[in-house]
Structures are given as C-alpha cells and as structure tokens.
Amino acid sequence: MTDHVITAVDKGVLTLTLNRPEKKNALTDAMYKALADGIEQAERDPAIRVVLFRANGDAFTAGNDLADFAAAGNAPANSGNGGLQSNVTRFLENLAKAEKPLIAAVNGLAVGVGVTMLLHCDLAYAGESATLQMPFVNLGLIPEAGSTLLLPRLVGLQKAADLFLTGKKIGAAKAEAIGIIADVFPDAELQAEALARAETLAAKAPTAVKLTKALLKGDDRAAVLAQQKKEGAHFAAQLRSAEVKEAISAFFEKRAPDFSKVS
C-alpha cells in the first residue's frame, strides 16, 4: 500500500490519482504496483467500466523516480533488480493488455513514462499549460512501453525521432496537433471535463465500448508486448551503463551531464 496513489471507484470509473506532488509525482515501485493493481482490478470488476489516470499538484508525473533507477543500476546483476522493476513491467504490460477504456487527464508536466503511457490511453486529455517530454536519450536510456512502435505509427518517423532523439518538450496544443492528445481544456476545467467524459463513457453499453476499443487497437497487442520486451532488454543494459550513471548523477547534482568520456 502507498499513499502516493489514491484509488477510488465512483459511477463506474476507477480513478487512479498520482499523489506525490512534492516530487512532481515521480513514480516509485510502490506507485507502479498500485497502478498495475488498479488496471487489474478494473479488468476483473464488471462494475468498473473505465479507468481514469489523474494527478494531484502541478505536474502529471516527472516519470520514473531517478533514485530508483540509480539503485537498479547499482544492484548486483543476479539480484533480479538490475532492470526495470517487475511492477513497472507489470504496469506497462497491463496498459497494453487493458480491454476497458483508459483515460488520462494531463496537468502540467508529463515526462518519460508519463508520456509513453498516454500512447495506450484511449482518450488523453490535457490542460492548456501541459508539457510533454520524453528525455530517455538525455538520460542514457531508451524509450519504453512499446513507444518505439506506437509513436512513429501515430506521428510518423520524423516527428517520433524528433521527440525521442532530442528529448524536446512540446506543449499541449502541439501534442493535440500530432495526435498524442485528444482534446485540450483550460487548466481550471481539465479535471472536471476529464471526469465528466469518463463518467459518460462509463454509462455507455459496455460490450459495445470494449469491442470498439478492441477493433481500434487492431491486432497490435502481441506486437506491442513483444516490442516492450525488446525495449526492456536494452533498457536494463543501459541502466547499468556509465551513460546512465553520469546522467542521473548530473540530475541530482543539478548540473548538465558530460557524455564526452563515455564510449
């Protein structure tokens, strides 16, 4: 159990609220566990029709907790903790496997997995001041969640490379224009709008909704899960690299990383 994710069910909507605002909702293993458990609970419970991801504070999420990455990178190779933690993997797999609709309300910053998870959401809404960034390469890492398959399909190879290789930030309007975000709302209206849409969807005919989602996703699930596995293997190797050690040290020392000496 963690207080850093608040789980609530109302009117057919399972709401998972990220609640670690003092760390910009950076995701710890316990938080991934709560998110993975939440999706499984929704899939099991016929009374739950929709999952809504939202966040308290001024950021959606700063992505994976970098201290956890540093610890995983330093763990003995045979400790079972030398790659993505099992709850991260479970969360990413559950996103890809979910049969019920997933909705996200993105306020403020969404970084790393905070963006790649949106590629699995059927409806991702954002506040107008939201920014999205996938700085995996800047951290010495590679993108995950099947995003190396999903993003280029969604936005084209050039735009996907631009986002992944530069790690640049984009605003909500741009994210909507390229298809990552379904709709943008004034910041003050985002949460109410996303909840209202989730509740409306939860009241619709559940089998028709599930079948429509399945048809929209096509036959992609196996390919996405296979891509997650490929990404995960590279990710685990990179976590142990000098590149990641330098990038994470630089983050906590509040300086720019220096990759000039890594080969």
Ligand SMILES: C/C=C/C(=O)SCCNC(=O)CCNC(=O)[C@H](O)C(C)(C)COP(=O)(O)OP(=O)(O)OC[C@H]1O[C@@H](n2cnc3c(N)ncnc32)[C@H](O)[C@@H]1OP(=O)(O)O
């Ligand atoms: C499988 C998943 C992979 C991924 O998700 S990869 C992506 C990993 N995430 C990142 O690289 C983002 C790292 N964070 C940042 O770049 C910045 O932060 C932000 C741009 C998100 C926000 O910057 P600002 O508004 O200046 O806030 P602040 O003072 O940097 O952060 C407030 C407190 O939050 C902690 N924090 C922020 N992000 C993380 C994180 N990802 N892991 C651990 N801690 C984080 C900071 O250290 C600090 O804490 P203190 O107040 O104690 O100094």
